[in-house]
Amino acid sequence: MAVLSRLSPSLSFGATLSSLPELLAKWWGVAAVGGGALYFITKVVYRRFFHPLAHVPGPFLPAVTRLYAWYFNVPREGKFYKEIERLHSVYGMYDRRQEGHQQEYMKANQDNETDSQMIGPIVRITPDEVHLSNTKYYDIVYGVKSDFYKDPRFYGALGIDTATFATISNDLHRRRRAALNPFFSRRKVLEMEDIVHSKVDKLCRRVSADRVTGQPTNLHAAFRAISVDTITDYAFDECWDQLDADDLGEWFSEMVRGSGPMFWTFQAFPSFRDPIQGLPESVAKRMSPAVADFLGCQVRTRQQVQVVQARIDQGIKPKRLTVFHQLLDPNASNDHVVPTVNDLVDEAFAICTAAADTTGNAMTMAAFHTVTNSAIYENVIRELREAFPDPTVELSFTELEKLPYLTGVIKEGQRLSYGVISRLPRVAPEGGAEIEGFYLPEGTVVSMSSWMMHHDPVAFPDPEVFDPTRWTDPSTFHEREKCLVSFSRGRRMCIGHNLAWCEMYLTLGTLFRRFEDLRPFEVTAEDMVYEDYFSAFNPPNKKKFKVVGGGVEDSFIHV
Numbered sequence: 001m002a003v004l005s006r007l008s009p010s011l012s013f014g015a016t017l018s019s020l021p022e023l024l025a026k027w028w029g030v031a032a033v034g035g036g037a038l039y040f041i042t043k044v045v046y047r048r049f050f051h052p053l054a055h056v057p058g059p060f061l062p063a064v065t066r067l068y069a070w071y072f073n074v075p076r077e078g079k080f081y082k083e084i085e086r087l088h089s090v091y092g093m094y095d096r097r098q099e100g101h102q103q104e105y106m107k108a109n110q111d112n113e114t115d116s117q118m119i120g121p122i123v124r125i126t127p128d129e130v131h132l133s134n135t136k137y138y139d140i141v142y143g144v145k146s147d148f149y150k151d152p153r154f155y156g157a158l159g160i161d162t163a164t165f166a167t168i169s170n171d172l173h174r175r176r177r178a179a180l181n182p183f184f185s186r187r188k189v190l191e192m193e194d195i196v197h198s199k200v201d202k203l204c205r206r207v208s209a210d211r212v213t214g215q216p217t218n219l220h221a222a223f224r225a226i227s228v229d230t231i232t233d234y235a236f237d238e239c240w241d242q243l244d245a246d247d248l249g250e251w252f253s254e255m256v257r258g259s260g261p262m263f264w265t266f267q268a269f270p271s272f273r274d275p276i277q278g279l280p281e282s283v284a285k286r287m288s289p290a291v292a293d294f295l296g297c298q299v300r301t302r303q304q305v306q307v308v309q310a311r312i313d314q315g316i317k318p319k320r321l322t323v324f325h326q327l328l329d330p331n332a333s334n335d336h337v338v339p340t341v342n343d344l345v346d347e348a349f350a351i352c353t354a355a356a357d358t359t360g361n362a363m364t365m366a367a368f369h370t371v372t373n374s375a376i377y378e379n380v381i382r383e384l385r386e387a388f389p390d391p392t393v394e395l396s397f398t399e400l401e402k403l404p405y406l407t408g409v410i411k412e413g414q415r416l417s418y419g420v421i422s423r424l425p426r427v428a429p430e431g432g433a434e435i436e437g438f439y440l441p442e443g444t445v446v447s448m449s450s451w452m453m454h455h456d457p458v459a460f461p462d463p464e465v466f467d468p469t470r471w472t473d474p475s476t477f478h479e480r481e482k483c484l485v486s487f488s489r490g491r492r493m494c495i496g497h498n499l500a501w502c503e504m505y506l507t508l509g510t511l512f513r514r515f516e517d518l519r520p521f522e523v524t525a526e527d528m529v530y531e532d533y534f535s536a537f538n539p540p541n542k543k544k545f546k547v548v549g550g551g552v553e554d555s556f557i558h559v
Ligand code: HEM
Pocket: 164, 165, 166, 177, 227, 231, 350, 351, 354, 355, 356, 358, 359, 360, 362, 418, 419, 420, 424, 485, 486, 487, 488, 491, 492, 493, 494, 495, 496, 497, 499, 500
């Protein structure tokens, strides 16, 4: 002690004790930074070298931080889906040659590997997530028998926890979905076909009216409006009438797109979500118009659910039973547990947003390629004329479905609009999973994406080409169908797929039967590209799909 004291008086026992608070006060900043740096370095080293996914191919950055995904989705504007594709082309190729995994790689790829497209089957894209490119894994992760469940971090960021869409537990999801299923069955959709007809008629009148004034018709917005008007009528018996608005209700899509960066940010920083979503509308408005619109839209859906609740309480019968009347009715079925209005606000919001841009994009892509390619347009017109000689009749969904060429046009529209362009992350259940020779422990996030499935060159040769005839050959139809995953698969498959088919057939069939001379207005193929905001959105600097045609006398609807 004496020696120590001589060397450094401040290190003597008594002096150290008495000045500890002083020392801490002096050095706390350094200690905090040092501790933080140590924590950070330990985490980085763990994630890169000792994490259960450390052996999965992929670069350093996504293995150690979620900011990699955030960077491609926020500053680089919805481009992570393309970066994932690049990672597959670089890192899978490297690992495919690795000793010990070669057999699995070759076996896994033998069915759908071509010389031109050697892509790696598995890459690590965030610290706890891998992405798969081999189409054969889709059913394992998403199929009816799969026990994989939705990733809470990813879906939690949507801020709609009580909606069926974002429900994490498979058990709870089964119960929530059972209550919704009857409204979206094929039988129900056929019963409600008149709702879609009324919207399609409105659209045709709009196209005719634009011919009178010489205005182009914004089909990009109109196709979304059809979907929003149909689902709000269907769900609440209270249509939003976007088709009547001058701008065809474009605010809705702008709102969903505008809130995209917020979702990507909440995925990287989940603790930001509740404080930001809890902001009063007036404060949110000053922060960001998109966030304010998002919150405003939630207020609107809340009011709509409340109106339905009030009508049930007052014993007012709706014109016809709707989704929310049924869900709020305590006598709906024997074991029905009535959700609260709060729970249903998430449901209502999720259903409206899930319906709009997905269906809108598919119709936009199908119609764009039809009106820009005379051979396709002529084939569609010929088929429709033969099936419906009288252009003024109301076309029926079940008759339209039988038309092979129109079906090919709609399927190509779906394929090249991707449905949900984003990856759909699922969590490996108890026991983990063995994929591509890698053991992925329970809790690993595994994802695949329609972007890569729909570009698979074996299922879809020349995948970039819009070719309806790839669906007209019965011998290859079912093989291609396996790789068309716009609606996803299994228990979490889109609940609205019957309704969406009905909308797409009736809208496109009627439009092309009534208007045979539509031409694109200014828009080109370069405008038909997407950014990933979960759903696919055209970049703001790209032109929207608008059409012009002949005069009003050339159409069958006279305004
Ligand atoms: C072409 C049109 C559509 C496409 C491509 C599409 C695509 C999808 C996809 C890929 C999913 C799964 C998402 C995931 O796993 O996270 C999904 C789920 C869902 N979609 Fe659609 N959708 C379309 C139209 C609609 C419509 C019209 C509705 C209206 C009811 C709707 C309502 C829903 C709902 C509620 C879910 C959640 C289902 C569940 O988790 O059980 N969708 N959709």
